Amino acid sequence: MALKKPENMLYEEAIHELENIVSHLEEGDLPLEDALKQFERGISLARSNNQKLNNAQQQVKILMQQDANALLQDFDEQ
Numbered sequence: 001m002a003l004k005k006p007e008n009m010l011y012e013e014a015i016h017e018l019e020n021i022v023s024h025l026e027e028g029d030l031p032l033e034d035a036l037k038q039f040e041r042g043i044s045l046a047r048s049n050n051q052k053l054n055n056a057q058q059q060v061k062i063l064m065q066q067d068a069n070a071l072l073q074d075f076d077e078q
Contacts, residue, residue, distance in 0.1 A: 006048030
């Protein structure tokens with residue numbers, strides 16, 4: 001089965017796959033070439049999810065604006 005491109009995956013799907021990759025890499029029994037491929041896939045998943053989070057944060061900023069013409073402010077995580 002072909003792997004989905006990270007950008008076409010749901011955030012939760014990518015997290016689940018990333019957790020599996022980390023688990024396999026931590027076991028340490030993969031051949032070097034396979035470990036590198038898994039690591040590369042993990043980096044792609046992490047980057048894609050980071051972009052999804054940034055996009056979601058930007059949407060929250062826009063929705064929380066008091067004035068449609070107001071400048072965006074940094075999101076207060078507290």
